[in-house]
Amino acid sequence: MKEQPISEQDRRRRKALIAFQIVCYGYLLTMFLIQMYMYSVRDW
Amino acid sequence: MMNTNTLTMGGMTNLDDHHLRSRQAQWQADKWMMVGALFLGTAVFGLIGFPLFLRGLALQIKAQRQGLSVRPTMVTLIGYLVAIDAALNSIGWALDLVAHHTLLARVFLMAWGNMFDAGYFWHYNELWIGGATAPGEKGWEIALLPVVFCMRIAAAIGFLQMKRWGQQWLIITCWFGVVAWVGYIANMTIFADVRYTGVVFPVIGWWLYDIFYITPFLALPYLHSVNREIFTD
Numbered sequence: 001m002k003e004q005p006i007s008e009q010d011r012r013r014r015k016a017l018i019a020f021q022i023v024c025y026g027y028l029l030t031m032f033l034i035q036m037y038m039y040s041v042r043d044w
Numbered sequence: 045m046m047n048t049n050t051l052t053m054g055g056m057t058n059l060d061d062h063h064l065r066s067r068q069a070q071w072q073a074d075k076w077m078m079v080g081a082l083f084l085g086t087a088v089f090g091l092i093g094f095p096l097f098l099r100g101l102a103l104q105i106k107a108q109r110q111g112l113s114v115r116p117t118m119v120t121l122i123g124y125l126v127a128i129d130a131a132l133n134s135i136g137w138a139l140d141l142v143a144h145h146t147l148l149a150r151v152f153l154m155a156w157g158n159m160f161d162a163g164y165f166w167h168y169n170e171l172w173i174g175g176a177t178a179p180g181e182k183g184w185e186i187a188l189l190p191v192v193f194c195m196r197i198a199a200a201i202g203f204l205q206m207k208r209w210g211q212q213w214l215i216i217t218c219w220f221g222v223v224a225w226v227g228y229i230a231n232m233t234i235f236a237d238v239r240y241t242g243v244v245f246p247v248i249g250w251w252l253y254d255i256f257y258i259t260p261f262l263a264l265p266y267l268h269s270v271n272r273e274i275f276t277d
Contacts (some may be wrong), residue, residue, distance in 0.1 A: 010268075010269035012271070013269050017268055021262065024225075028226075036247055039240065
């Protein structure tokens with residue numbers, strides 16, 4: 001079952017979704033860094 | 045009389061034979077991968093499941109190289125990953141939600157709480173509902189367990205069967221995953237003092253363990269742009 005090459009519209013859609021994911025993972029990374037900062041200043 | 049399907053193909057005898065051999069190869073590979081996924085989904089027996097799963101995956105890739113019509117490898121990987129992810133989340137949270145007083149839950153979840161997340165240690169089993177007491181945790185369990193994770197396992201099965209509804213519902217549950225993780229991590233950060241005080245491995249331990257669960261929505265660009273025609277109604 002070979003996959004067909006994707007259309008131009010799908011290519012743009014995929015690119016937009018990847019950009020969106022970078023934003024999502026950026027947010028998660030920010031939360032991680034906030035937690036790391038808290039870890040460094042608190043007595044956990 | 046000659047059947048319309050008795051066309052000669054490459055090294056194969058005919059289409060019927062090719063179809064039969066493809067189905068057999070796929071089922072053979074799926075048997076290994078399903079047993080592997082069942083073990084992996086229990087968390088504690090994960091180490092047993094991993095080699096079984098890899099054996100199934102190797103069988104499928106081999107069948108693909110032989111020219112048989114099997115499921116695309118990417119569909120297989122995403123389908124099983126999502127099913128295992130949902131099973132792992134379900135088992136832990138189902139224990140906490142409805143079986144929080146069992147010996148298994150008190151050992152398994154409180155050990156987890158002691159090591160990584162005090163939400164599962166601090167005042168454990170002291171609320172009227174029992175189980176984890178971290179602010180917001182029960183709300184996430186009730187919202188995500190019956191709605192997202194159950195739907196996600198069903199969607200993954202449909203997706204692995206190459207059904208159109210499986211692909212569509214996998215997209216929906218992967219978007220649920222984005223919402224769930226954005227909200228859950230905000231909650232963890234806001235109540236970080238409750239969740240990390242006194243634990244053995246604060247922050248880094250939790251993130252190392254949970255990063256696997258945060259990955260399923262990486263599948264979204266593929267799911268949105270894969271050729272829809274490979275999935276059947």
